[in-house]
Amino acid sequence: MISFVHDLPAQRVVFAPGAVARVADEAARLGFNRALVIATPGSGARLGGRLVEILGARAAGLHAQASLHVPKPVAEAGVAAARAGADGLVAAGGGAAIGLAKIIARDLGLPIVAVPTTYSGSEATAIWGMSEGERKFTGKDARVLPRTIVYDPELTLALPAAVSAASGMNAIAHCVEALWVPDRTPFLMALATDAMRRFAAHLPRAVADGTDREARAECLIAAWLAGVVLASGTGLQHKLAHVLGGLGLPHAETHAIILPHVMRFNLGAASRARASSAAMVRIASQRC
Numbered sequence: 604m605i606s607f608v609h610d611l612p613a614q615r616v617v618f619a620p621g622a623v624a625r626v627a628d629e630a631a632r633l634g635f636n637r638a639l640v641i642a643t644p645g646s647g648a649r650l651g652g653r654l655v656e657i658l659g660a661r662a663a664g665l666h667a668q669a670s671l672h673v674p675k676p677v678a679e680a681g682v683a684a685a686r687a688g689a690d691g692l693v694a695a696g697g698g699a700a701i702g703l704a705k706i707i708a709r710d711l712g713l714p715i716v717a718v719p720t721t722y723s724g725s726e727a728t729a730i731w732g733m734s735e736g737e738r739k740f741t742g743k744d745a746r747v748l749p750r751t752i753v754y755d756p757e758l759t760l761a762l763p764a765a766v767s768a769a770s771g772m773n774a775i776a777h778c779v780e781a782l783w784v785p786d787r788t789p790f791l792m793a794l795a796t797d798a799m800r801r802f803a804a805h806l807p808r809a810v811a812d813g814t815d816r817e818a819r820a821e822c823l824i825a826a827w828l829a830g831v832v833l834a835s836g837t838g839l840q841h842k843l844a845h846v847l848g849g850l851g852l853p854h855a856e857t858h859a860i861i862l863p864h865v866m867r868f869n870l871g872a873a874s875r876a877r878a879s880s881a882a883m884v885r886i887a888s889q890r891c
Contacts, residue, residue, distance in 0.1 A: 607788040611834050612729065615751040616827065620816070622755040626693060627658050629716050629751045635691035637663035638716070639684060641704045643670065647696040650758065654695050654718065663689045669696070669703040672734040672848045678706045685711055694749070697721035697770070698854060705731040705747035717749035720758045722770040722822055723855065724777055724830025727752065730837070732845060739849035754827065756820040764810045771806040771822060772859035774829035775799065776840055779862060782876040783869050784836040791835045794828045801825035840865045 617625055630638050638661050642651030648667035655662040666684045670677050685692065685707045694704035695718045702725060704715050709731055717726035729748040732741040762770070778795035781787050802825045808818035843865065844857045870877040 607786070609788045609790055611831070612745055612748055614727070614748060616754065617751065618754040618824070620755065620757050620820070622753050623654070623718060623758060624657060626654055626716060626718060626753055627661060629753060630658060630661050630691060630693065633691060633714055633716065633750055635661050637661070637689050638691045638693050639663045639689035640665045641669055641681065641692055641694045641707070642667040642696050642700050644668065647700060650695045650720065654693055658693065669700040671699050671853065672739055673699070673702045673706055673732060675733060675735040677703060678733050681707050682710050685713060689713060691716070693718065694726070695720070698723035698725045701725040701749070702732055706733055708747045709744050712746060715747070715749040716751045716753060718753045718755070718758070719823075719826070721762065721766065722774045722826035724774050724826050724833065727827055727830025728833045730833060734849050737849050739845045741845050752827070754823050756816060756823050759819045759823060760814055760816070762813060764813060767813065768806070768810045769853070769855035769859055771802055771809075772862065773855040774826045775802055776858040776862050777829040777832050779866060780838050780840045781832045781835050783873050784838050787835045791832050795832045798825040798828035798832065839869060
């Protein structure tokens with residue numbers, strides 16, 4: 604007989620074209636007076652600078668030094684920057700920026716407003732990760748879950764096709780892994796199925812034409828759902844991706860490459876998961 608415990612922490616989600624303009628309101632709602640904006644260099648820093656302007660007097664500055672897998676020196680620099688007087692964090696970008704904000708939140712107890720620009724789904728999870736040398740460490744801590752997510756599909760329009768495809772496969776891996784983790788629930792499985800349906804219909808469109816606003820919005824919704832699905836836990840797929848991440852391999856592309864092999868290994872010994880996988884593929888292929 605099926606049994607499960609469904610216990611998801613509360614999280615506010617603001618989703619709309621142009622929603623980035625609401626970041627100051629969301630910061631005020633959380634009581635931020637000195638919000639440190641976390642971003643990556645380059646395009647991430649440009650978005651971060653825009654958010655500093657939107658925050659106005661509530662901004663404590665921009666820390667645009669986030670990098671993939673959150674190397675320990677990067678984490679330490681981020682914690683030091685926030686310790687200088689920030690009372691909240693605004694993480695702008697993909698998994699690298701949100702990942703660094705999570706480490707700062709874990710160590711200093713600062714709340715996060717996440718402004719995602721990829722489909723990583725990290726903003727919807729309480730999972731943190733940090734690398735040191737050739738090892739990557741991960742954990743789960745309620746303090747790192749962003750209090751608010753601001754989704755603005757317009758921020759994803761310039762996402763390159765290759766990044767869109769790999770990031771989408773990362774999110775799809777979240778959905779597939781939910782098939783076999785022990786703590787899966789009917790609710791999370793329903794989210795996984797819906798996310799797969801949205802990706803099947805809209806990810807190819809977003810890759811083919813990055814300016815397709817409808818496709819971008821649908822993929823961002825699917826990414827959010829896929830991120831929530833990770834509340835059920837992770838298994839071999841994510842463990843391998845994190846181990847390989849410690850060796851410097853990019854997270855999203857690694858997920859895409861190992862997914863069919865992990866599926867073949869796991870589904871061969873899990874008849875119920877195999878049946879769920881087939882049903883999920885059928886529903887996704889309907890392209891509703």
